[in-house]
Amino acid sequence: MDEYRTLARAGVHEIEVNRSRFRCALAPAADEQAARDFVARVGREHADASHNCWAYVVGADAAVQRSGDDGEPGGTAGLPMLQMLLRRDMRYVVAVVTRHFGGVKLGAGGLIRAYGGVVGEALDAVGTLTRRRFRLVAVVVDHRRAGRLQNDLRAAGRVVRDVRYGEFVTLELGLPDAELEAFGSWLADATAGTATLAVGGEVFADAP
Incomplete structure (x- = not known):
């Protein structure tokens, strides 16, 4: 399901x-x-x-x-x-x-x-809502690139679920499993290979 x-x-x-x-x-x-x-x-x-x-x-x-x-x-x-x-x-x-x-x-x-x-x-x-299964991913990027990356993500139709600030900025997103590989390639291009991507567990969230 x-x-x-x-x-x-x-x-x-x-x-x-x-x-x-x-x-x-x-x-x-x-x-x-x-x-x-x-x-x-x-x-x-x-x-x-x-x-x-x-x-x-x-x-x-x-x-x-x-x-x-x-x-x-x-x-x-x-x-x-x-x-x-x-x-x-x-x-x-x-x-x-x-x-x-x-x-x-x-x-x-x-x-x-x-x-x-x-x-x-x-x-x-x-009225009803559709909820879809997503994989939680955490993108860790330096502060200098974080703002532009968030704009790029929104432009690409990606919903940032959470933002955490520390030594680096961590952006949490939900992605379908089938899109993980393509997203990793996109992220490397968007950040010149400086961001890291950690794949977490599954969650159901409202579909856009």
Whole structure:
């Protein structure tokens, strides 16, 4: 998994299906505990609702996937919500759909469409971001060349994540693995071979 999508922000979206109201609350979830806390909080806020069904996905590789039907027929609520999150490549996200029953039974197919559908609509309404896998690299350069190098990096579309000043200036960037060799050659040309490049670990960051 070299990229995934996550929420741009928390938000709420509501639809009505045959007089039942389906309110989807979405929030970022850095870990499973944060997801559980959000599910519990929404459940307390809407304790009078017919159901508070939920689903969440945590981990860049979707290692944690959980869902719950909260009294709806098994597989008609939490699972279609979870499937919608996975279909959209969503990660680090929790969704809770609060249903206020309107008196008309929807049947299994209707419930699946309603719960999955409101999550999809909520994702569209709230907005998502793409995060891509990058390799952290540290460029160490003398003070005299640091300012010009930063300008050259910006002109080349490179985002400097951090700048540290000491005896030398250290610029931290994130690069796709496939571009490391070419970047090393570019850096040597740009600094007349005076800069050093240290390759570090991996990180996911918002794609430009």
